[in-house]
Amino acid sequence: MTLDSHILYFLIISCEIAFWVALLSGFAVRYMFGKRKVSSVILACVPLIDLLLLMFVIYDLLNGSYATFAHGLATAYIGFTIAFGPLLVGCVDKWFSYKFSQGPSPVPTALTGWQAVLDELKLWFRCILAVLIIYVLLILIVVLVDDPAKTHAITIWFKIPVFTVLFWFIFGPVWSMVFFKRSSN
Template identity: 40%
Template sequence: MITSFIIGCEIGFWVFVLAGLVCRYLLRKPRLGAVLLMCTPLVDLALLIATIVELRSGVTATFVHGVAAIYIGVSIAFGHQMISRADGWFHHRYAGGPAPQPKAKSGPEHARRQRHQWQRHLAAYAIGCLLLLGMVWMVGDAARTESLLRTIQLWSIILGADFLYSFSYTLWPKKAA
């Protein structure tokens, strides 16, 4: 069940974003657009509640429950950035605003962006791990939550690999084509 709910939350997130931007730029209702954009965290809240309810019902945690915590962490850490990029594109396309600045593909600016993105990943990791540990604590049964702890271990490895990748551009900047 939680797999479907995660997919539904991802769809819901983008429905709120798209509806907010359509209201802001196409329907010329900026307040309604802002309200809809501010509703995106409700999607995370709904997923958190659904995950907790399912775990409290006695279900053994699976990797998918861990994915729910990862989704929430990533949504909180990267959500504003994703919405801002979409807003910039809509503003350019439908309201005559300036074209969004392209991302640097080389040099010090690219290295800085890679480091910044890793810092966002670290924030997502911290939020997600707090949620995972909270779920482990709440369930209170090591046998039923072993998968959640393995999710933290796997994510730690991924975060370390991302650190090496992201910071490698600081030591060896990508050359312009």
């Protein structure tokens, strides 16, 4: 049984929704109801969501499906979630702590000065990490399926991430340097 690519797109969107539901409910349980252990269990489900999506993709391809753009998109989703997920979880944790537990106010991201450039460089390095994860997953899929005819459609995903890294560099760190303004402090 193979998955229709529409179903795979639905699964990717469902994983994104599940990510946010697990994240927000995990911190709501922690900070609004004081249930730290329950919160930890809920938050532990966040990486499992990516694992489930990867399992669906591999299962689909090993059961005779030809790779589609959706299979590559799933690897991109997983790569970016793994690379940027911890940063996002930390930001949401700080926000919930501030709003519901008298925690310190979250520090806003610098918009000008060298700190803005450094922040953009850090995000760009995360983008590079995401791309490396995408490549590892794509290679894993190609090796596991072991049929070039079935994996040919995802070969474009070996090109798209390179452009993502270049685009991110231009409109991240370089953009910050070009429009660098000294902080008024």
